[in-house]
Amino acid sequence: MKNVLVSVMLLTILQQPDTPGTSPSQTVPASTGNVFIITTDGLRWQEVFAGADSLLINNEKATPVSELSNMLYWDVTPEARRKKLMPFLWNIIAKKGQLAGNRFYGNKVDVANAYAISYPGYNEIFTGTTDEMISSNKKYRNPNINVLEFLGNKEDFQGKVAAFTSWDVFPYILNEKRNRLNINSGYENGIEYTAGQEVINEVQQEVTDKQATRYDQLTFASAKEYLQAHKPKLFFLGLGETDEFAHDGRYDLYLQQANAVDRMIAELWHWVQTTPGYKDNTTFIITTDHGRGSKTGKWTSHGAFIKGSSEVWLAMIGPGIEPLGELKEKQQLYQRQLAQTIAHLLGENFDPGQPVGEAIALKRKETVLPLPEKDRTVALINDARK
Numbered sequence: 001m002k003n004v005l006v007s008v009m010l011l012t013i014l015q016q017p018d019t020p021g022t023s024p025s026q027t028v029p030a031s032t033g034n035v036f037i038i039t040t041d042g043l044r045w046q047e048v049f050a051g052a053d054s055l056l057i058n059n060e061k062a063t064p065v066s067e068l069s070n071m072l073y074w075d076v077t078p079e080a081r082r083k084k085l086m087p088f089l090w091n092i093i094a095k096k097g098q099l100a101g102n103r104f105y106g107n108k109v110d111v112a113n114a115y116a117i118s119y120p121g122y123n124e125i126f127t128g129t130t131d132e133m134i135s136s137n138k139k140y141r142n143p144n145i146n147v148l149e150f151l152g153n154k155e156d157f158q159g160k161v162a163a164f165t166s167w168d169v170f171p172y173i174l175n176e177k178r179n180r181l182n183i184n185s186g187y188e189n190g191i192e193y194t195a196g197q198e199v200i201n202e203v204q205q206e207v208t209d210k211q212a213t214r215y216d217q218l219t220f221a222s223a224k225e226y227l228q229a230h231k232p233k234l235f236f237l238g239l240g241e242t243d244e245f246a247h248d249g250r251y252d253l254y255l256q257q258a259n260a261v262d263r264m265i266a267e268l269w270h271w272v273q274t275t276p277g278y279k280d281n282t283t284f285i286i287t288t289d290h291g292r293g294s295k296t297g298k299w300t301s302h303g304a305f306i307k308g309s310s311e312v313w314l315a316m317i318g319p320g321i322e323p324l325g326e327l328k329e330k331q332q333l334y335q336r337q338l339a340q341t342i343a344h345l346l347g348e349n350f351d352p353g354q355p356v357g358e359a360i361a362l363k364r365k366e367t368v369l370p371l372p373e374k375d376r377t378v379a380l381i382n383d384a385r386k
Contacts, residue, residue, distance in 0.1 A: 030347025031320025031362070033281040036268070037236045037342065039125070040261045041118060041167065041213075042243030042302060044292045045109075045313040048089070049102040049326075051081020052255055055296045062251035069252045073259070085259055088266035089286075089315060097284075097317030098362075099326045106330035109314050111290055112357070113335075116302050116309035118243070121289030121335065122173045128339030128356030139172045145352035147339040149179035151234055154348070162230065164223035165238030166214045182226075185238075187214050190222040197225045213240040216257070220264050224271070231277060234346065239264070246292060249300045269317075283318025283345050285338065314338075320345055322363040333360060 046053060052073040056062045063069050075081045083090045093099060101109040113120040113130040119137045124130055126146035134142070152161035161181060163174060168186025176183045184190060187210050189201040200221050207215070216239040223237050239261055245253040265286060272278040293299050294308030302309035312335060336357035343350035344359040 028344045028347055028349055028359075031345045032283040032318050033346075034233045034235070034278060034283070035318075035342055035345050036272070036282060036284050037125075037338075038265060038268075038284060038286045039122070039236075039238050039288055040242045040258070040286075041238075041240040041289055042246055042292055043258055043261070043288045043313075044294075044299070044308075045101045045103065045311055046294070047082075047085060047255070047258060048313050049082060049099075049104065050078035051075070051083075051085045053251075053296070053299075056251040056299065057255070059251065059296075062249060065252065069255060073255050085255060086262040088262045088269070092266070092269070093284075093286075093315050093317045094325045096323050097315060097321050098324045099313070099315050100331075100333055101311075101313030102326060102328065103311060105328040107327045108331065109287075109312050109333045109335070110310045111312060111335045115304050116290045116306070118167070118289050119169060119173055122170070122238075124335045125287070125289065125338050126174065127352065128336050128350060129352075129354060130336060137169060139169055141172050141177060142175045144354075146174055147342050147350050147352075148174060148234060148236065149181055150350055150352055151343065151346065151348060152179065152181055157233055157346075159230075160233040161235075162226060162232045163236040163238065164219055164226065165236070166216050166219040166240035167238060168212050168214070170238060184219075184222060184226070185214075186210075186212065187218075190225055192222075192225045192229050194225055194229070197222065200225070211244075213244050216241045216260065216264070220268075224268075227271070231275075234342070237268070242288075246300055251299075281319060283321060284316065285342065286315040287335070287338070288312050316362070318345075320362055324364070 057069050057074060058066050060066065073081065073084050075084055089099070100107055111121055111124060113124050114132065115135050117137060120134050123134050123142060123144060126148060127144040128147070129144055131144055148161050148163065151157045163170060163181060163183045165183070165185045170185045171183050174181055174183055187204050187207065189204065190197040200218060204218055219239065220237070227235065241257045242254060242261065245257055269284065272282045290302050291309050291311040292302045293306045298306055314333065334357055337360050340350045340356055340359040350356060
């Protein structure tokens with residue numbers, strides 16, 4: 001046991017990115033009026049960037065009806081497969097936003113925590129820190145300040161921050177008891193007095209085998225009711241079924257859910273772009289909490305000692321996000337940079353009282369190239385004549 005703990009501590013140290021804390025006095029111009037963070041639990045970068053895996057989609061155990069799954073999600077090239085799986089991601093975000101994490105190009109996004117499981121991952125996303133004491137998915141109230149509550153305490157954001165999640169551990173991860181954030185998780189009924197929410201609540205009550213993760217479609221439906229009624233500035237939608245189906249070893253359902261998540265994001269983006277106050281004034285940050293095993297026999301699992309578990313991906317679209325599409329240059333980003341990135345997009349600096357990862361540079365720095373010798377001579381002559 002001692003050797004395992006030592007190994008985990010070493011992993012924690014080795015995976016810490018060289019990202020210094022940000023000065024609390026820093027002022028940041030707002031790039032967007034609203035930020036929506038969307039996560040889909042445990043969705044691998046391999047499927048995001050290359051689509052369906054041939055070894056898994058044709059595996060009878062992982063994909064019982066492979067012919068149907070092949071019709072839906074298979075194609076000859078990775079580019080065609082990924083468009084079939086996640087068309088909004090590749091037809092819209094790839095043109096108007098940014099996609100990071102395609103390791104085939106050396107473009108890497110990783111978790112910095114040593115554990116590569118859900119609670120540590122979400123803690124890292126929202127607090128900008130890696131806490132070695134958060135090492136499991138137990139319902140333990142997070143002592144770390146998260147960016148949602150930090151901004152929610154500011155005058156401009158009071159009553160304008162909310163989270164709707166499928167996994168019922170989020171009230172502990174975001175420490176709802178401490179900060180009184182508006183968090184709807186698991187099979188918790190929505191409180192909107194609308195006909196739509198009443199139907200959703202009734203459907204939830206009819207679910208007999210309630211698990212820790214609510215059906216994503218129910219989470220999404222409740223989230224839409226809340227958005228229409230309250231118009232928050234900072235909103236988190238946490239979806240979970242991709243991870244559940246992966247743990248069950250059902251690759252066909254995992255692909256199906258990834259496709260469903262893409263449709264939900266597309267529907268949400270359409271709503272944003274057709275709603276006054278949100279249109280052209282809202283940024284989406286889309287990511288996952290951890291990777292999965294990169295080997296065929298390990299894809300169902302993830303954790304500190306499963307290769308590939310730390311490898312994640314990131315998609316962004318909206319004001320302030322330069323439309324660079326799929327990022328192909330070599331770089332290294334970390335999950336712990338997202339909390340400060342969220343704050344910076346909203347014109348704030350996240351200062352929870354401890355160092356956090358620095359914000360991601362969302363625009364390429366302009367570079368002034370030196371003029372050729374002939375042009376420099378002409379420029380000098382023209383300057384002399386002025």
